[in-house]
Structures are given as C-alpha cells and as structure tokens.
Amino acid sequence: MKFPPDIPALITRRSLFSWVWTSNLKLQGILLVVIVVTVGARVLPLEMQKLIINQAIGLQKLNLLFMYCGYYLAAVVTASGLKLVINTLQTYIGQQSLADLRKKLYAHILTLPMPFFRKASPGMVVQSLVSEVANTGEFVGQAVAVPVTNVLTLLAFATYLFYLNPLMAAISMALYPVAIVVIPFLQKRANAANKERVDTGRKLSTMIGETISGIHEVHSNASFNLENRRFAGYVDKLSQVRVVWNLYKYAIKVSNNFFQSLGPFVLFLVGGYLAINGRFDLGALVAFLSANEKLYDPWKELMDFYQVWQDATVSYGRIMEYFEGEAEFPLLPEAPRPPLTLDGSVAVQDLVMEVPGGIQLLKGVSMDIKPGEQVALVGYSGSGKSTLALCICQINKYSSGRAILSGYDVDATPKSDIADNMGVVAQHPFIFEGTIRDNLLYSINARREAHGIEGEEGLPSLDRIIEAIQQVGLFQDVLRFGLNTVFKKGRKENLVKKIIHIRENYYQEQGETLKNIVEFFDVDKYLYYSPVSANILFGNPNRDEYQPENLAGNPAFLEFLREAGLRQLLVQLGRELAAQTVDILKNVPSPDASFFEQSPVSADEFAAYSDLTTHLQRVKIHEISADEERLLLTLALRFTPGRHKIVGLSRLSEELLLQGRALFMERTGKNDPEAVTFYRREDYIHSQTIMDNILFGRIRTDSPKALDQINKSIISLLIQEDMLERIVELGLDFHVGSSGDRLSGGQRSKVALSRAFLKEPPILILDEATAALDNASQTRIQNLLESKWKGKSTVISVVHRLDTIKGFDKVAVMKAGRIVECASYNELMDKKGMLYELVHGSSGRK
Amino acid sequence: MNSSTDRQDASEGACGFTTHLDILREMPIFTGQSLDVLKVLAYLSGSETYRDGDRLCVQGEMFDCCRFLTMGRVEILRAPEHGQAAVVGTAGGGWAFGGLALLTHVKSLYTIRAKGDVECLVLSREKFQKAAERFPQMLPRVLHVVVEHMFTWEAKVLSSLERNAATPEDVHGLTLF
The missing domain is CATH 1.10.287 (Helix Hairpins)
Incomplete structure (x- = not known):
C-alpha cells in the first residue's frame, strides 16, 4: 500500500491529486484488482483465435473448436461484465469524492472573512459549487482506473505481439x-x-x-x-x-x-x-491482426483521459484560487473545553480599523462599557459607528488596538465562544426559506448544533416564544398568519367547532360595523373578494374532483359550464388574465413571490403561461387544445376581482356567473348531492381560511388599520374559547418564502430582533436594527430594552434617528472615525456640543 | 340590486389596472418613466377608501406610501413643535402626496384628514423599491424629477427672500445645493 503524501489542512492548498488519495481507497484497491483481471480477459481471446485457426480448424478437430470458442466467448463476456463493474466503481468513487469536495469547500467558504464576500458574487459561488467542481469528481473517479487499465492493456497486447513474432x-x-x-x-x-x-x-x-x-x-x-x-x-x-x-x-x-x-x-x-x-503460421497472423486493431482503443482512452485531466486541472485551479483565503479569527478553541461565559463588559482601547487603500475607518477609538449598560452609537453617516459595532462582535477584523470582552481579546477568542455570548441584529437580516418558527430559533439552533445538543433540550417553550413575539410587536402579524390557515377536512375537528361558535358570537357583537369591511357569503350577491370557483360552487367540495384546483380537469364540471353558457366566457377570461399578467411582468427580471399577489398566475407557472400566451396569439380561441383550455380555465376559476385588478368583470359576466351558481346548486342537488356542501352559517368551510370562517365572509380591504381593528376584536373571543395559543402556533408555521419575501421589511426586522432576544445573550449588538420599523414599534423596542434588558445584558445600539436615545445609559457620538463625546443624553445636551447639533440641526447653534 | 360602493372596482369594461396606469402616467414624480415600468407600478398599486374623519397619514409617523386622491376632499393639518394642529389647506381629486416617501424612510410632516368619503390610489415604498431594484433606469429618472422640483423650490425661496429683504442670519440654515 502506497504511503499517502501530506495533505494540507487548508482546502485551497490541496492539489488535484490529493483528492484521489482521500477517495475511497478500499474501492480503488478493488478497482485495481478488477482491472488486472479484465486485462487478462482481453488478452485471452487473442490466444484463442490463434489456437482456433491453427489447432481446431487446421487439424480439423471439432471438439477443440467448440472448446476454444467456448473459452473465447467466456473471456469476452467476462471482459464486458467486468468493464461494467469498472465503470460503476469509477462513477461511485468519483461521486463520493465530489460530494466530499463540495462539503469541504462549502465549509471553507462559510468561514471566509468579510472582505471576500464584499466582492464575491453569489452567482459565482453557486456556479463553482454546483457545476465547476463536477469535472474534478469525474477526474478523481478516472484517475486510477483509466490510466492503469489502458497502460496495462497496451503493455499486455504489446508483450503478446512480441511473443508471437x-x-x-x-x-x-x-x-x-x-x-x-x-x-x-x-x-x-x-x-x-x-x-x-x-x-x-x-x-x-x-x-x-x-x-x-x-x-x-x-x-x-x-x-x-x-x-x-x-x-x-x-x-x-x-x-x-x-x-x-x-x-x-x-x-x-x-x-x-x-x-x-x-x-x-x-x-x-x-x-x-x-x-x-x-x-509464420496463419493463426498467429490472425491473432496479430486482432491485437493490432485492439491497440487503438486504449490509446484513444488515454488521450481522452489526458483531456479530462487538463480540464479538471484548469477548473480546479480556478476555483481554489477564487476561494483562497483563511478565516480571520480562530473558529474553535484549540482543545475541546466548555464555552466561555462572558459577563457583558466591553472595553475598546485605541482601536484602529484600516482598509485597503490606506483609509482609516476607525482612528483610535476607546470606550468602556460595564455589564448591563446600554450605549447608543450615533453620528453622521460615515462616522464609523457601524464599523465599531462590527469590530466588537468579531465580524470586522480591526487593524490595531484592542477590543476586550470580559477580559478576553476579541481577535484571539474563538468564534464559537463569541457567538455563544452575543446576539447581533443587522439592518437587513438574514431570513431564510422556512417557517417563522425556524427563523426565530435560528440562533438558538445554531448554538445547540455547535454544541451537539439534540432533541428538545435548550429550546424555548411556546409561551416564551409567544412572549418574545409580543415584545417586538410581531404578535398581531403571527396571529394574522394563523388566521389565514386553511384546514383540510377531517383535521382538528374540535377547533372547527369552536370557530363556528366564535362566528356566531362575533356576528352578534360586531355584525353592523363589519358590513363595510367584510363581504359576507350571501347567496344572492356576487362575491368580489372570492374566486370565481367559490362563486359558482358556493360551497365546500366534499370530493377531490370538486376541489378548486381540480375543477378545470373535472369532465362533469366542464359539461356543466357548457350547459350554463359559461365555458367560453371563462376561457376568454383566462386568456385575458394570462395575457395581461405576461404583458406586465415579462420585462421584470426575476420577480419574487410578492409580484404575483395581484394575479391568479403563480410564480412557478409564469413560464408556462408565457409560452401559452405567445401560442394563443396565433391561434383562434375555438382551436385550442384540451390542455390549453384547462390551463385557461384554471386561471379564470381563480380570478378574484377584489384582488386581481388587471382585468375587469363586466356586469354581464357577473349576471351569468350568478345564474350559473343557481344552476349548479339545482343540478348538484338533483344529480350528485354529496359532491358539495353549500355554505351555511352552521358549517365550517374547509376551503376557506380560519378568518374567513369566523367572519363568514372575506375582508374587503388591505388597510392595516381595518385589519388591526378586526384582529383586536377577534382576540378577546379567541381567548374566551381558549384558542388563542393554538392559532398563534399555526401562525408560527407560516412559510416566509425565499429570503423571507412573503414578509414585509418591518416584519423581517422584528423576526431578527426576536431571534436575538430569544437567545438571551449577555451582549446585544443592534446595527440600525429598528430602521425599518414604524414609530410605534420603535418605541416599543426601546421600552423593551429599557425595562427587560437593562442591567441584564449589555446593549450596543447603532442609531440613525435620534428620537429614541434618551433612555440609554450612555450616548457615544462619533465623527470621522473617532468618538468625540461620550456621556449620558442629558449631560451631552446640557453641554450643547456635537449631540446637541445633531439633534437640533446646525441652525440650533446660536 | 348591488349598491354602487360594492361595484366601484368592477365597473363596465374598465379595471383597476388601467385606471391606475392612467393615473400614474400623469403623476409628476413618474415623469419620463417608460410604459413598461409604469405598467408594473400600476400593477403593484392598490386603492383605498376612507370615511369622513379618517386620517390618511399622521404627522410624525413613518411615511411609507405615496397616495393619489381619485375622489373626495381632504384637509391638510400641520402642528407646530409645541401646539395644536391647524388646517393649513385642503385638496381634492387629482392631488398626490408622499412621493418622497417612496425613496427613503421619512416621517410625515403633516396630517391628512378625509372630509367625507375619499378614495385614493396607493403605492407602498416596499413595492416601489422591489420594482426599482429590477429596473435600473427607474431611480435616475425619479432623481431627475426630484432635483428639478427642488431647483424650482429654491428659486421660489430665493425670490421670496429678495422680496422680503431678509438678512442672511434669518435664512435659518437653509442649504442651497
């Protein structure tokens, strides 16, 4: 067994070949053995050819003919079968290595310092990890098999040729x-x-x-x-x-x-x-010619392999060069030990932060913060306040001076210790695809994962989570998400009963005031805030084929549409909806989910409808295929005029649809009464949200004021029925979309703040964390910091707007990379210095 | 059978989108934008209705959308630093406010109160910014319009100063760009 050479720990210093050494060596060994056998199995037919011609045919011995042919066949079949084994082993080894490379490379990339990410493009990182490394994997799989096989084959054949003549x-x-x-x-x-x-x-x-x-x-x-x-x-x-x-x-x-x-x-x-x-005998001549022909294949494979090697070397070199760099800070302690607990004291001494180009963002900053103190960093843009905060939490690497947390130097303490003790909230937080709960618990889960904690240990209780979202002002939003949940039939039956009960109470208490903001499910009125499907069915589908998304493919329903005179109408409507959506959004590069709220087309369907619209420009409406008709009907059935403004609903269409509803009720009642349960006040509507069920109608407006009004009035009823927690739990399972694009900017900020608060770290760093919030929420967060966290955690908050800083213990005013003033708010205002000027504008100076 | 307030969004043939588009094409802050961009903004806009006494925006509160009055009248109230809010003007259909709120986080300088039933077109900052991220030519054009507006405003201030023969100290920190 060959002794593997030293492999550098830093992935970008590894050579391409090192991946061969770390691939599955056991499998490579098996591969070698199989190759040797295969080569033998390739040479044998040549000898058989010679013997067949010379001995079997030449001496006219039939039994020898059969025997030698048998061996020949056996050898060829064995060689082919073993080739399959070789290819499989090659692929497996290559893919395993590739997976290993990808994991190690990603792990390395995540630890790279901030300057790398400032100039890197996410697209380049994706491309490198996904496609560019692929040919390295291919190379590693082939690196042993191909050269060895083909060189041995060539040698074997060449030797045989020399043996013959x-x-x-x-x-x-x-x-x-x-x-x-x-x-x-x-x-x-x-x-x-x-x-x-x-x-x-x-x-x-x-x-x-x-x-x-x-x-x-x-x-x-x-x-x-x-x-x-x-x-x-x-x-x-x-x-x-x-x-x-x-x-x-x-x-x-x-x-x-x-x-x-x-x-x-x-x-x-x-x-x-x-x-x-x-x-020279005939048999040998035949064998010679065979062998000569067979020499070409291994030669060609070696040439191809050379190309693969060259391509892999170039790609690999390019990738490793791009990701060159080391983590700026130690990631883990040198020897395993329990994590440090910091008390929250922060000291900064003559801190200098210089960036390439000789520019000094911090020119010697000193500050002392006691545990539990709350400090606001203020100053003009470019004064260095964010830079300072990021130096303290080990995101930026400072150039000289010291930053000390509880006596430990920031640039020498492992990141695992610092992260354990710190909560950082950025202005544009990282919200990832998943539920709200996943996002809230991200920091806690990261800490648990880092320390190998499994199961439920260390997770906050539901009560604690609810408390946290209440404190940051996210409660109403989560409640609203919970109320927007739709239940499948048969689930949560007891919840359903309670909701019906609330419906009745709510209507009795609030019915009159609701008339302006709610569109009730009234059998004689067209519902502008419900889709066409709900308008026609006006009931709960009991069977799958009557579910809204399946209606367009339901033959019985399609037949009904034709009878009711609605089929052409809806197909045309679908066509207009598709055409308008495509026309508006075709020029928008990468629209996210929020762009599709105003159209019945969803984000992943856009490409399909785009193609369909182009096709429909050339084809008349009665010439479309059944599939195309289904696509258009699907859109039409989703159309909700209250929400989708791109197409109008004419009075004629409305009348036809209302008549269609009546016809549907009559027909279904006669032919298939079990298909749909029509809306009744005492029944739960499974195709609608909880909110729609409580109201027995749909909300007409998007104005936050009206929604708040409804929410508040529902809350007391939910508490009465002991349902509030259940609904909030449902709300926590709301999926926030890719990068949280289904949440507003304010909601994302609140999630990030909650995340840090749930972690309960001794040090909290807020970098303009409340910039996206409205006044009420900002004040609420400020009050929270003062009431709950003062004395408990050290808070360093970079603040742009100056109306919230009165409650801080200290205000540090920065200008051009230095702290020019640092004392309490009142002291600084009395002094009438820089802070005074910032607050009152330079006109305040008299 | 149906009251007219129910039907306002579904009138014959016209739809919310085309109405919004017509409005946006006339709005000064969107001067010079291409039709494609305006279509997207019209698509992203919504409409709101208010009753008598409702406040469309409140002085000192975060301003996060731009509104265009399509129907009804409003009162503009302004409260000095220490004092009661007073009506400083009224406006009717065709008036737009809050354009600058689309560009950055600002607090409202005044309160707008509905007098009677009011309807307006609303475009939120979030939606505007999402569109602006995707159309790089949008913001420079908006900037152009805003700068022209500021220039006109500066000219007016200067000419009113000339007329009042104010001394430089009274300029109160007015910065001329």
Whole structure:
C-alpha cells in the first residue's frame, strides 16, 4: 500500500491529486484488482483465435473448436461484465469524492472573512459549487482506473505481439512515431482555424447587434445597400473559414484512418510473405491482426483521459484560487473545553480599523462599557459607528488596538465562544426559506448544533416564544398568519367547532360595523373578494374532483359550464388574465413571490403561461387544445376581482356567473348531492381560511388599520374559547418564502430582533436594527430594552434617528472615525456640543 | 340590486389596472418613466377608501406610501413643535402626496384628514423599491424629477427672500445645493 503524501489542512492548498488519495481507497484497491483481471480477459481471446485457426480448424478437430470458442466467448463476456463493474466503481468513487469536495469547500467558504464576500458574487459561488467542481469528481473517479487499465492493456497486447513474432511487432510499432508527428501538426492547424472561426463569428454578432441598435439611423439614411454589403463581407469570410477548418478536421480523420489501415496492410504484406515461406503460421497472423486493431482503443482512452485531466486541472485551479483565503479569527478553541461565559463588559482601547487603500475607518477609538449598560452609537453617516459595532462582535477584523470582552481579546477568542455570548441584529437580516418558527430559533439552533445538543433540550417553550413575539410587536402579524390557515377536512375537528361558535358570537357583537369591511357569503350577491370557483360552487367540495384546483380537469364540471353558457366566457377570461399578467411582468427580471399577489398566475407557472400566451396569439380561441383550455380555465376559476385588478368583470359576466351558481346548486342537488356542501352559517368551510370562517365572509380591504381593528376584536373571543395559543402556533408555521419575501421589511426586522432576544445573550449588538420599523414599534423596542434588558445584558445600539436615545445609559457620538463625546443624553445636551447639533440641526447653534 | 360602493372596482369594461396606469402616467414624480415600468407600478398599486374623519397619514409617523386622491376632499393639518394642529389647506381629486416617501424612510410632516368619503390610489415604498431594484433606469429618472422640483423650490425661496429683504442670519440654515 502506497504511503499517502501530506495533505494540507487548508482546502485551497490541496492539489488535484490529493483528492484521489482521500477517495475511497478500499474501492480503488478493488478497482485495481478488477482491472488486472479484465486485462487478462482481453488478452485471452487473442490466444484463442490463434489456437482456433491453427489447432481446431487446421487439424480439423471439432471438439477443440467448440472448446476454444467456448473459452473465447467466456473471456469476452467476462471482459464486458467486468468493464461494467469498472465503470460503476469509477462513477461511485468519483461521486463520493465530489460530494466530499463540495462539503469541504462549502465549509471553507462559510468561514471566509468579510472582505471576500464584499466582492464575491453569489452567482459565482453557486456556479463553482454546483457545476465547476463536477469535472474534478469525474477526474478523481478516472484517475486510477483509466490510466492503469489502458497502460496495462497496451503493455499486455504489446508483450503478446512480441511473443508471437518480434519482427512483425517491431514493424507495426514503427508506424506510431509517424502518426505522432503528422496528426498533432494537423491538429494545430485545425485549432488555429477554429480560433479564427470563433473570432469571425463574434465580430459578425457584434456587427449585427450594433446595426439593430442603430436601426433608426439605417432607416433615415436608407443605407440598406451599405449595410448589406458589410454583412455579406463577414458572412463570406465566415463561410470560408469554416470550410478551411472542416478541411483540417477531415484531414485529421483521414490520417487517423489511413494509419489505422496502414497497419493491417503492412502486416498482411510482411506476415503473408513470412507465412508463405513457412516462417509464420496463419493463426498467429490472425491473432496479430486482432491485437493490432485492439491497440487503438486504449490509446484513444488515454488521450481522452489526458483531456479530462487538463480540464479538471484548469477548473480546479480556478476555483481554489477564487476561494483562497483563511478565516480571520480562530473558529474553535484549540482543545475541546466548555464555552466561555462572558459577563457583558466591553472595553475598546485605541482601536484602529484600516482598509485597503490606506483609509482609516476607525482612528483610535476607546470606550468602556460595564455589564448591563446600554450605549447608543450615533453620528453622521460615515462616522464609523457601524464599523465599531462590527469590530466588537468579531465580524470586522480591526487593524490595531484592542477590543476586550470580559477580559478576553476579541481577535484571539474563538468564534464559537463569541457567538455563544452575543446576539447581533443587522439592518437587513438574514431570513431564510422556512417557517417563522425556524427563523426565530435560528440562533438558538445554531448554538445547540455547535454544541451537539439534540432533541428538545435548550429550546424555548411556546409561551416564551409567544412572549418574545409580543415584545417586538410581531404578535398581531403571527396571529394574522394563523388566521389565514386553511384546514383540510377531517383535521382538528374540535377547533372547527369552536370557530363556528366564535362566528356566531362575533356576528352578534360586531355584525353592523363589519358590513363595510367584510363581504359576507350571501347567496344572492356576487362575491368580489372570492374566486370565481367559490362563486359558482358556493360551497365546500366534499370530493377531490370538486376541489378548486381540480375543477378545470373535472369532465362533469366542464359539461356543466357548457350547459350554463359559461365555458367560453371563462376561457376568454383566462386568456385575458394570462395575457395581461405576461404583458406586465415579462420585462421584470426575476420577480419574487410578492409580484404575483395581484394575479391568479403563480410564480412557478409564469413560464408556462408565457409560452401559452405567445401560442394563443396565433391561434383562434375555438382551436385550442384540451390542455390549453384547462390551463385557461384554471386561471379564470381563480380570478378574484377584489384582488386581481388587471382585468375587469363586466356586469354581464357577473349576471351569468350568478345564474350559473343557481344552476349548479339545482343540478348538484338533483344529480350528485354529496359532491358539495353549500355554505351555511352552521358549517365550517374547509376551503376557506380560519378568518374567513369566523367572519363568514372575506375582508374587503388591505388597510392595516381595518385589519388591526378586526384582529383586536377577534382576540378577546379567541381567548374566551381558549384558542388563542393554538392559532398563534399555526401562525408560527407560516412559510416566509425565499429570503423571507412573503414578509414585509418591518416584519423581517422584528423576526431578527426576536431571534436575538430569544437567545438571551449577555451582549446585544443592534446595527440600525429598528430602521425599518414604524414609530410605534420603535418605541416599543426601546421600552423593551429599557425595562427587560437593562442591567441584564449589555446593549450596543447603532442609531440613525435620534428620537429614541434618551433612555440609554450612555450616548457615544462619533465623527470621522473617532468618538468625540461620550456621556449620558442629558449631560451631552446640557453641554450643547456635537449631540446637541445633531439633534437640533446646525441652525440650533446660536 | 348591488349598491354602487360594492361595484366601484368592477365597473363596465374598465379595471383597476388601467385606471391606475392612467393615473400614474400623469403623476409628476413618474415623469419620463417608460410604459413598461409604469405598467408594473400600476400593477403593484392598490386603492383605498376612507370615511369622513379618517386620517390618511399622521404627522410624525413613518411615511411609507405615496397616495393619489381619485375622489373626495381632504384637509391638510400641520402642528407646530409645541401646539395644536391647524388646517393649513385642503385638496381634492387629482392631488398626490408622499412621493418622497417612496425613496427613503421619512416621517410625515403633516396630517391628512378625509372630509367625507375619499378614495385614493396607493403605492407602498416596499413595492416601489422591489420594482426599482429590477429596473435600473427607474431611480435616475425619479432623481431627475426630484432635483428639478427642488431647483424650482429654491428659486421660489430665493425670490421670496429678495422680496422680503431678509438678512442672511434669518435664512435659518437653509442649504442651497
């Protein structure tokens, strides 16, 4: 077993080959054994050929013929079967290595310092991890198998040839050097021609692009002849270059074939001469020719492997160069030990932070903060307040001076200790795809994962979570998400009963005031805030085929639509909805989920409807296929005029739909009474949200004031029925969308604040964390900090707006990288210095 | 059978979107924007209704959307630093306010109160910013409009100062860009 060389710990210093060493060596060993056997199985048929011709056919021995043919077949089948095994092993080893590389590379990337991420593009990182590393995996899989197999095969065949007849072997080998000279020469010429082809193609494309951009100039000058002549010039040149290039390519192919054919020719000539003179037997000649032909394949595989090796080296080198860098701070303590507990004291001494270019963002900052103190960092933009906060929490690496937490230097303490003791809230927080609960518990879960804590240990209780979201002002939002939940039939039956009960109480108490903001489910009125499907069905589907999303594919329903005179209407409506949505959004690059709130088309369906709309521009409405009709009907059935404003609902359509509703009720009652349960005040509507069920209608407006009003009145009823916690729990399971795009900016900030508060760290760093919040929420957070966290946690808050700083223990005013004032708010205002100027504007100075 | 207030969003043929688009094309802050951009903004806009006495925005509160009055009248109230709010003006259909709120976090300088039933078009800052992120040519054009507006405003201030022959100290820290 070969001794593996030293592999550097830092991934970017590892060579490409090191991944072969760390691949599954046991499997590589098995692979080698299989290869050796395969090579043997390849040589055997050659010997069999010789024996068949000489002994079986020559001596006319039938039983020998069968025997040797049998061996021949066995050898060929074995070789093929083992080749399959080799390929499988190769792929498996390669993919395992690739997975290992990806995991280690990602782990390395996450620890890279901030300056890397300031200039890196996420797209480049994605591309590197997903596609660029793929050929490294391919290489590692092949690195042992391919060269060894093919070199051994070549050697084995060559040896056999020499064994048969050294003279002829030497002659056949002599042809190779010639091929080695001629073919690369032709290849170089072909490559040059190819390069010229690519350049010419590029010039042609540029020229076309320019001309199209300036087409109004072409029209105004009527320079059509001039432009056509220019274009013709390029096109002719391109076609010429292509002809030359192809000539070289074919020349290479022809040469290859020629040298291949030359071999047998020489062998027949020389071999035949020797055979005629009795110095060479027929069987050996046949075996020789076979072997000679078979030499080509291993040779070709080695050439291909060389290409794979080159490509992998280039890609690998590029990736490792891009991700070059080391973590700026130690990540873990040198020897495993329990995490440090900090008391919350923060000291900064002559801290300097310099960035490339000689610019000093911090020019010697000193400050002392006692445990539990609350300090506000204020100053003009660019004064360094964020920089200072980020230096203290080990995000930025300061250049000189000291930052000390409970006596430990920040630049020498492992990140695991610092992260355990610190809660950091940024202005634009990281909210990831998942539930609100996942996002709230992110910091706590990170800490648990880092210390290997499993199960329920360390998780806050539901009560604690509810307390936390109440404190930051997220409670109403979470409640609203909970009230927007839709239950499947058969689930949570006791909850359903309570909701019906609340419905009745609510209507009795609030019915009159609700009339303006709620559209009740009234069988005689068209519901503008419900989809067309709900308007027609006006009930709860009991069977799957009547579920709103399946209606367009339900033949019975389609037949009903035709009878009711609604089918063409809805198809046309669907077409308009699709066309309008596509027309508006086609120019929006990467629209996120929030762009689809105003249209019945959803984000992942957009591409399909885009294609459909293009197709429909050429086709008449009665010529569309059944599938296309289904797509359009789906949209039409989702149409909610109160929400989707891109298309209007005419009075005629409304009347037809209301008549359709009546017809549907009558027909279903007669033919299929079990299909749908019509809306009744005493029944729960499973296709609607909890809120819709409580109101027995839909809310008409988006104004936050009205929603708050409804929420508040519902809360007391929910408490009466002891349902409040259950609803909030449902709300915590709301999926926030990719990057939290289903939440507003304020909601995202509140989630981030809650996340830090739940962690209960001794030090809290808030970097303009409340900038996106409204006044009421800001004040609430400020009061929370003063009442709950004063004395308990040290708070360092970077503040842009100055109306909330009165309650802080100390205010540090920064200007141009230095602290110019640091004392309590009142002291600084009395002094009438920098803070006074900031608060009152320079006009305040008299 | 249906009251007119129920039907306001579903009148014959026209739909909310085309109404919004027509309004946005006339709004000064969106001068010079391409039709594609305006379509997206119209799509992202909503409409709100208010009853008599409702406040559309409150002085000192975060201002997070831009509104265009389509129907009804409003009163503009302004409270000095220490004192009661007083009506400083009224406005009717066609008046737009809050354009600057689309660009940054600001607090409202005045309170707007509905007199009778009021309807307006609303575009929130969040939606505007999401669109602006995706159309890089949007913000420079808005900036252009805002700068022109400021320039006109400065000219007016300067000419009113000339007329009143004020001394430089009375300029109260007015910064001329």
